[in-house]
Amino acid sequence: MKREEIARILQALPGLQDVAPRLLQSMAGHFERQVVHGQPLCREGEEADALYVLTAGQLDVYKRSDQGNDRLVAHLYPVTLVGTVAVVTGGRRTATVMAPTWAELLVMPAPVVRELLETWDFEVASPLRRAIIVATAGQLSQANRTIGALAVELGLAEVAPGPLTHDLVAAARPMELPANPSDPEAVEQALLKARAGV
């Protein structure tokens, strides 16, 4: 993939829109394209070796529960940063990320990310930090919506006072209940569907 094309993809990331094209092209030089088919991109507990930009396809995020089971907790869609937590903390992967079918990614080695964040030009490092903030906050918001959907399912939510704004009505569609609510698999799929806004 050409550097100009990578720079154009990077510019679509929230937080990077106002970065000068010459700086995006400089950043683009540190990314390599990778395609994964139905395999783990990274596993929970592994050392973090890269930061990813999901450019096409879909990724699923599995988190290990306190009981030691891997649970599907999020779907990720392009264009978004993936693998920010471990790269930022310098620790190990905190979740397993899989491509259920296929996914195209841009990959930046973790040491380059850390060097970029700590020593590179402020004009590049600051937007990258903001892009990480927006991506991480988006994933946190997804997790919270799913937790909320569980509360709604159990009748633990309350009627919200006051009208919703137009944007929020569009963003907060009620969950579509599965045909068989007693089937945990069906409920999980419905929750994930609601969270992804599908």
Added chain:
Amino acid sequence: MPEPSITDRLAGSPLLAALDAESRDALVPLFTTETFSAGERLVTAGSSDRDLMVVVDGSLHVFTREGDLRYRLATLGPGDVIGEVAFFDPQAYRTADVVAATDVVVAKLSPDAYVNLRRRAHPAASSLETQVVRLLVGRLQAADTLLATLLDDHRSGRLALSIAGLFGAPSVGSTS
């Protein structure tokens, strides 16, 4: 012993305490304080205000919405941060209602003050961004772990008990 001042409490909050002294000294004076009475709404979901807030005193409830229902997602207290998403993303809107559970004092930082630091490539802008990243990744880890455990509980039939512990007793139909 006298109570710590609002400035001292702000400087000692998780957002600012970990910063280097130069960054903290540059940021603290840029915050303004505001007080709210119990029951007042500080943030309305869907609105476009973008201040970053640090709770200095009191407690607040965070409600997110699902259709025309809302659920209490968290209760915040001194040192907690509100509004980091809209603060850093001009295209974002508020995603939750935040309501004062008690009388509350918050310290606010405007996006303009931060942008001004950023334009000057002031180290405080970098420090603030870095610290917000750290706080967010910690919250994401905690939320994903909670979610995985709730899904476990769903399969074992213990979900209702677990989630009732998070959200309190069912209250469908109430209009607090």
